[in-house]
Amino acid sequence: MGISLKELLLAALFAGLTAVGAFIRIPFPVVPLTLHMFVVFLAGLYLGPKVGMFSQWAYLLLGLSGVPVFSGGGGVSYVLSPTFGYLLSYPFAAWIAGRIAYGGPPTLMRNLRASLSALLLVYLLGTLVLSLNLNFIAGKDVSPVRAIQIAVLPFIVPDMLKALAASLLALRLRAANGAGRP
Amino acid sequence: MKFLDNLTFGQYVPSESPIHHLDPRCKIACVLVLLTSIFMVRHTTSFIGWGLLLLVVTSFSRLPLRLVVKTAKPVLILALFTASIHIFFTKGTPVFSLGIITVTREGLRMAAFTALRLLFLVLFASFLTLTTKPMELADGLERLFSPLTRFGFPAHELAMMMTIALRFIPTLLDETDRIMKAQLARGAYFDKGSLWKRLKAFLPVLIPLFIIVFQRAEDLSTAMEARCYRGGKGRTRMHPLTWRTSDTIALLGLSLVTALLLIADRTLLP
Numbered sequence: 001m002g003i004s005l006k007e008l009l010l011a012a013l014f015a016g017l018t019a020v021g022a023f024i025r026i027p028f029p030v031v032p033l034t035l036h037m038f039v040v041f042l043a044g045l046y047l048g049p050k051v052g053m054f055s056q057w058a059y060l061l062l063g064l065s066g067v068p069v070f071s072g073g074g075g076v077s078y079v080l081s082p083t084f085g086y087l088l089s090y091p092f093a094a095w096i097a098g099r100i101a102y103g104g105p106p107t108l109m110r111n112l113r114a115s116l117s118a119l120l121l122v123y124l125l126g127t128l129v130l131s132l133n134l135n136f137i138a139g140k141d142v143s144p145v146r147a148i149q150i151a152v153l154p155f156i157v158p159d160m161l162k163a164l165a166a167s168l169l170a171l172r173l174r175a176a177n178g179a180g181r182p
Numbered sequence: 183m184k185f186l187d188n189l190t191f192g193q194y195v196p197s198e199s200p201i202h203h204l205d206p207r208c209k210i211a212c213v214l215v216l217l218t219s220i221f222m223v224r225h226t227t228s229f230i231g232w233g234l235l236l237l238v239v240t241s242f243s244r245l246p247l248r249l250v251v252k253t254a255k256p257v258l259i260l261a262l263f264t265a266s267i268h269i270f271f272t273k274g275t276p277v278f279s280l281g282i283i284t285v286t287r288e289g290l291r292m293a294a295f296t297a298l299r300l301l302f303l304v305l306f307a308s309f310l311t312l313t314t315k316p317m318e319l320a321d322g323l324e325r326l327f328s329p330l331t332r333f334g335f336p337a338h339e340l341a342m343m344m345t346i347a348l349r350f351i352p353t354l355l356d357e358t359d360r361i362m363k364a365q366l367a368r369g370a371y372f373d374k375g376s377l378w379k380r381l382k383a384f385l386p387v388l389i390p391l392f393i394i395v396f397q398r399a400e401d402l403s404t405a406m407e408a409r410c411y412r413g414g415k416g417r418t419r420m421h422p423l424t425w426r427t428s429d430t431i432a433l434l435g436l437s438l439v440t441a442l443l444l445i446a447d448r449t450l451l452p
Contacts, residue, residue, distance in 0.1 A: 066311030
């Protein structure tokens, strides 16, 4: 599983972009919109499974080592926050998105399928960790249905729109830069 | 609209203390020991012992206590929330009641226990990032993961990615800021219209940003190749990590203290 220098640098810069994506807040009533998920989709769709996944690992480890790249800061204590499952799911989400997107010639339908599978994975892992966190760290019983209500429902529409936007942009980027992978 | 301003760089607080000088690998191991031990605590009263340990570690780190306590701020709301749920919704022996609200002894005990456990977990974990530079931690992680290189895990590459990302986050934020201002000057609206419209308004920001990223990757790879970078194999370091006797003493001492605290928790308390 060798990584070329060019791939290493793209992954590093996408890790940086993920941090930028977490900082940009689009003002919107009720749920503020960030471009975080958008960059995660794009990392998979454009960089492919391996490089996309490592860009997200680098981002996650950077945040855990205390650089304030998460939307609420950074540091090891973030592992205990109820929303850590989402952060943890991003490398896997980028991997699955890349896996599906690079499974054949790039089309909008394939990209959409890739990013929606990634989204599903994020929700699954995010909700799982949220309910584990509330049950074991906070010591409060939360049913899976309630966890989905808190963790998934308010975000589903914006996230699907981000998946669509990322699919469109990845298609254009891959068309402009040849095969995408350097 | 300047994003760069809210980026105070990291949690690390420079100081000349015994804890700052420990090997990052030792500190990672210590935090793992502490966190697993706190999860094994059963009685609320034993947190007094853990509080004393926290004070001892704080004095060794030569950090002001106020600063350490401040790191718990992000989870404070969660701690208060879970505590209040336990206080008001646990059934048991009532202590006092007001209308439909009944506070029970069991509820108070559970509230104190979960809130304290969460706070101590966060406070002990934060010592790792308060006393270690992010790049030292990246080095430590690279060394800890290096046995996995045999199975194809790119430990060196991952640490390198972290270093480069850290270097370029301020640059990328600056560029984003500049592009956003340029688009605003050309009549872009980022805070008007439907969700889809707002998202679409960001495409003219993102496309130049991606072009900059690809350009930077190109430039950097040329620069690094010109300086004969060829991966982690055989690469030497400016500051090689060294495991000293003090690291062994710190790890063993801490393990001993936590073991004693846990034994006290299991045997001395009812």
